Amino acid sequence: MTTPVSSNTVANSDIAIASPRFLASDNTSGICPEAMHYLLQANEQDDLAYGNDVWTERAANHFRTLFETDCEIFFVFNGTAANSLALASLCQSYHGVICHQLAHIETDECGGPEFFSNGSKLLPVDTPMGKLTPEGIASVVTRRNDIHYPRPRVVSITQATEVGTLYSLDELQAIREVADRYDLKVHMDGARFANACASLNVTPAEMTWKAGVDVLCFSGTKNGLAFGEAIVFFDHELARDFEYRCKQAGQLASKMRFVSAPWLGLLENNVWLANARHANAMAKRLSEGVRNIEGVEVMFPVQANSVFLEVPAVAQQYLRDCGWTFYTFIGEGGVRFVCSWNTSETLIDALVADLRQALAQRDQQ
């Protein structure tokens, strides 16, 4: 494999050095200007600590307007904390949490949900497209009813899923119906909630409490914040004492205003939606750009901002040599690219060109 001649390689002495290009995750993006504006605004003067500041109240009230209901909001640092603490508030240690086998809580949170719930067991299900189904949920609940097996208590769904697919409102409703049948709570990992709303063109209320979701973990990190996730409880009883759980877990920031205020940058003027729409559009551009590249396959329907591609190993190395960063350990293998609020058309077109070059070179070998 000769040294790549991608546009991204800069001749430097006798070797070409590719500057890194980031599409491995929406976690690599920067802070969007609107969020930065409020971060600086919150820095203009001192304020009360531990969430008692005016910015945290403003942001929480904005969420209640956005979700069209009197929900309870808690701001934490990252998604693993959000999911782990939310799940811990929904079940006891002897309960089980039904999730997809590709769920982030199962694959990428290092046992956080089990740890913070003092032992609630994740009960993974293998169903198509990274999505739980009513039948899959029922199969877990009815699998056993003896005292030796944890009692299923929660259904955890990820919207958009870890493989970039979406639950329709009807599918969410069907999951709510099976949850009611078996007395289960519904948790939504909304790491890419904004992308799902944008793609389905539905309101946050329609995709949560109106579809029977009890608690949502809404990621700001992946939508343009430096960090920060909002845990949104639609059932006040489930939120009882949750602030103590956050404090004990080290998730109560003393200068909470710097976590909450940037959310105003996303929530005002629906910047969260515009950021998500852009990321989704870039994912679509990528998936359409590679459609006619012989040897590259799109593994899942591109319904949000993630694109999973089957790419031959030698071509993967070519991409790495061109400076592309991507993960291969998520989902069912393949190469994952995730687009963000700031992903440019130029970057996407450069990736498509490098992929085309990679496969052309492979075919010449």
Ligand SMILES: Cc1ncc(COP(=O)(O)O)c(C=O)c1O
């Ligand atoms: C589906 C999903 N859920 C939750 C998270 C939260 O993870 P983190 O703790 O890295 O913020 C991520 C991370 O990107 C994710 O992809």
Ligand SMILES: C[C@H](O)[C@H](N)C(=O)O
């Ligand atoms: C690597 C990890 O899964 C992270 N949540 C991501 O999606 O990039």
